[in-house]
Amino acid sequence: xxxxxxxxxxxxxxxxxxxxxxxxxxxxxxxxxxxxxxxxxxxxxxxxxxxxxxxxxxxxxxxxxxxxxxxxxxxxxxxxxxxxxxxxxxxxxxxx
Amino acid sequence: xxxxxxxxxxxxxxxxxxxxxxxxxxxxxxxxxxxxxxxxxxxxxxxxxxxxxxxxxxxxxxxxxxxxxxxxxxxxxxxxxxxxxxxxxxxxxxxxxxxxxxxxxxxxxxxxxxxxxxxxxxxxxxxxxxxxxxxxxxxxxxxxxxxxxxxxxxxxxxxxxxxxxxxxxxxxxxxxxxxxxxxxxxxxxxxxxxxxxxxxxxxxxxxxxxxxxxxxxxxxxxxxxxxxxxxxxxxxxxxxxxxxxxxxxxx
Numbered sequence: 001x002x003x004x005x006x007x008x009x010x011x012x013x014x015x016x017x018x019x020x021x022x023x024x025x026x027x028x029x030x031x032x033x034x035x036x037x038x039x040x041x042x043x044x045x046x047x048x049x050x051x052x053x054x055x056x057x058x059x060x061x062x063x064x065x066x067x068x069x070x071x072x073x074x075x076x077x078x079x080x081x082x083x084x085x086x087x088x089x090x091x092x093x094x095x096x
Numbered sequence: 097x098x099x100x101x102x103x104x105x106x107x108x109x110x111x112x113x114x115x116x117x118x119x120x121x122x123x124x125x126x127x128x129x130x131x132x133x134x135x136x137x138x139x140x141x142x143x144x145x146x147x148x149x150x151x152x153x154x155x156x157x158x159x160x161x162x163x164x165x166x167x168x169x170x171x172x173x174x175x176x177x178x179x180x181x182x183x184x185x186x187x188x189x190x191x192x193x194x195x196x197x198x199x200x201x202x203x204x205x206x207x208x209x210x211x212x213x214x215x216x217x218x219x220x221x222x223x224x225x226x227x228x229x230x231x232x233x234x235x236x237x238x239x240x241x242x243x244x245x246x247x248x249x250x251x252x253x254x255x256x257x258x259x260x261x262x263x264x265x266x267x268x269x270x271x272x273x274x275x276x277x278x279x280x281x282x283x284x285x286x287x288x289x290x291x292x293x294x295x296x297x298x299x300x301x302x303x304x305x306x307x308x309x310x311x312x313x314x315x316x317x318x319x320x321x322x323x324x325x326x327x328x329x330x331x332x333x334x335x336x337x338x339x340x341x342x343x344x345x346x347x
Contacts, residue, residue: 002143002223002248002286002316004256008187028187033223033316035144035179038324040285040316046183057180 003041006030012092015047015058022049022056034061043067105129106158108151113167113206116198121171123203124151126158132212135240135346138203139166140221140228143190145182146170149320157220160339162346163213167203169196192260196228197235204238216240216346218274220338221247223317226278227265234271241345243277243338246316248286250295269298275305277341279334281314281327309337 006028013024026048034042042061049056062070081088098104108126115121124146128134137157141150146168157164169191173184185191200219208215218241221229226247233242249256252264276299280292287295292310299306311318311330318327319334 002227004189004249006186006189026187028183030186032186033144035182040325044186046187048183048187050184055174055176055180055184057183059179059183 003032005032011047015049015056017056017058019056023051024048025050031064035059037061039063104159106155108155108158113199113202115167115171115202116195119172121168121199121202122146123165123167123206124154125163125165126155127163128158128161130212133214134161134163134212135214135342136163136165136207136210136217137342138200138207138217138219139164140196140200140219140225140232141166141169142221142223142225143182143186145178145185147178147182149322160342162342163207163210165203165207167199169199189258190224190260193228193231193263197231200228200232201236204236208238214347218243218342218346221245222319223248226250230265230272230276231263231268233274233276234265234268239274241274241277241342242272243279243341245279245319245334246281246284246287248316250287251291266295266298269302269304272299272302272304275345276307277337278306278308279337280308280310281316281318281330282310282312283315286316307341309334
């Protein structure tokens with residue numbers, strides 16, 4: 001792990017980890033040696049819960065080319081939602 | 097050299113050390129049983145964490161007659177699988193060099209104080225641990241040798257320096273206080289071959305004792321037998337170079 005290229009964002013959402021669903025607090029994106037993918041460097045995405053109750057994570061290790069395709073795919077899907085005037089929800093729904 | 101008529105025994109266990117800032121940290125120690133006295137090796141784990149490869153390497157050094165200890169440099173992040181702990185460290189941009197050096201100093205002091213130690217101790221590290229070896233060679237007291245395996249970011253631009261990593265290891269070359277063994281793959285991207293050239297030239301210009309061995313058809317982490325970058329011939333020769341170097345430098 002020698003590039004130390006990393007970027008972090010605060011995030012809201014859910015991810016399904018080893019012990020079931022958890023609430024995401026942070027997403028960490030790095031381009032560095034992966035733990036598992038057979039690549040020297042990978043675009044690593046960690047969906048994380050950094051909570052007092054403990055740390056949870058699900059991860060993906062992608063080729064750089066596939067990561068760029070993923071960006072396009074996300075933009076395409078959200079763009080279609082906008083064009084169909086489907087609201088892009090940013091607020092967590094509160095249970096009544 | 098091992099022969100089949102030898103009695104062989106070792107103990108390997110997790111212990112606690114007092115590391116940087118007085119923190120209690122875990123360390124994995126493997127050591128031959130007997131009066132010895134034995135020379136020692138401190139392993140600095142790589143950014144993937146205090147993982148199985150480093151534990152196996154620790155036992156391998158003990159198998160070859162060294163007291164070997166690998167401190168958990170990520171102790172402050174709590175416990176979990178090595179990958180999950182390391183992912184938090186990666187997200188935070190690594191751990192501070194000063195903290196690592198203090199933890200390594202604690203491990204060196206511990207093994208040098210053991211009653212069956214010769215107090216001749218080497219430091220060994222791969223990847224980010226190789227970079228830490230070059231820092232330790234200049235900053236940690238009580239070292240007799242250093243083994244830098246494909247340590248990247250020994251050379252750093254001013255933009256790469258930050259609060260956690262305020263100094264490029266190559267800038268401390270004059271202070272390197274022990275002989276260095278360097279093992280590198282010529283296809284590595286971090287460190288690339290031209291940076292290894294520059295590093296070697298700096299050691300030579302400073303009059304330091306060093307030996308670099310470089311392998312064609314090998315890149316980063318060529319000794320990691322659990323990963324596709326493993327290169328059998330380079331790995332076997334690299335380990336042979338390590339045993340030879342330690343025999344000469346630690347006795």
